[in-house]
């Protein structure tokens with residue numbers, strides 16, 4: 448596979464917005480069933496007191512954030528939450544623990560039990576547990592784990608400004624360990640942390656050049672949380688999210704592109720444009736790890752409406768949504 452360059456990505460960023468969306472839609476339709484949106488529910492299985500210093504994260508022990516900390520929860524609690532997620536229509540169940548790394552012994556044993564419970568409900572199981580070794584990845588795979596989430600967060604350069612307690616290469620190593628054990632990789636990043644468009648292009652370049660490309664790519668918008676160093680960051684503009692989603696779709700045609708954290712800031716029109724631009728997975732449920740998510744009923748309505756519009760395949764309808772963004776993205780993208 449030819450390597451994707453930053454230049455190619457930046458050329459996509461600067462296309463007129465409607466051109467970019469139509470290009471992404473075409474690629475999306477060749478690779479996925481029309482209107483198929485994965486609903487992933489997320490639960491925090493261990494909250495707060497994390498030794499890492501990720502500047503965006505309320506779970507880091509380095510910052511003074513109003514957060515209810517919780518030790519590893521019981522397997523029965525996970526089972527109940529998974530049952531509810533399934534009843535509400537979710538097809539993937541993700542479990543997140545605020546750990547630097549997964550520890551052998553009772554922690555991994557408990558996580559294995561949780562994975563088995565989720566799998567027994569016929570849900571896809573995904574976990575995010577910090578760094579994992581090859582052996583641990585194999586044990587998780589044997590328990591039935593489908594996917595491991597480990598985001599690269601941002602560009603290799605900007606990463607050093609966001610996290611100092613874990614290197615970018617260590618992240619890639621964990622991704623590699625999951626991959627080698629035969630677990631699907633879920634890896635994406637966050638925009639709105641003060642990075643440039645160059646950094647955004649670099650982040651997408653690294654993801655797109657993983658071999659094979661990640662099966663899932665969450666695109667998050669920063670949710671600035673009081674007490675974290677990024678508490679005063681500006682909320683990302685809707686078109687920034689659309690540009691990232693559409694570009695990710697074009698360069699990673701077979702990956703599930705997930706509209707993730709920060710969705711609560713997006714209007715229904717913007718979310719619709721993200722879906723029309725190739726996002727085909729959302730985090731679904733009342734809350735994410737530590738921040739509020741969108742209302743489930745409204746999500747169901749949004750997806751129903753998306754399926755209708757998508758079926759009609761009408762450029763006019765899509766253009767109707769585009770009217771809300773009158774400017775070309777050249778005014779948004781500043782290198």
Ligand code: SF4
Pocket residue numbers: 497498499500501504505506507508544545546547577
């Ligand atoms: S993002 Fe994950 S690793 Fe970083 S501080 Fe938060 S919980 Fe810890």
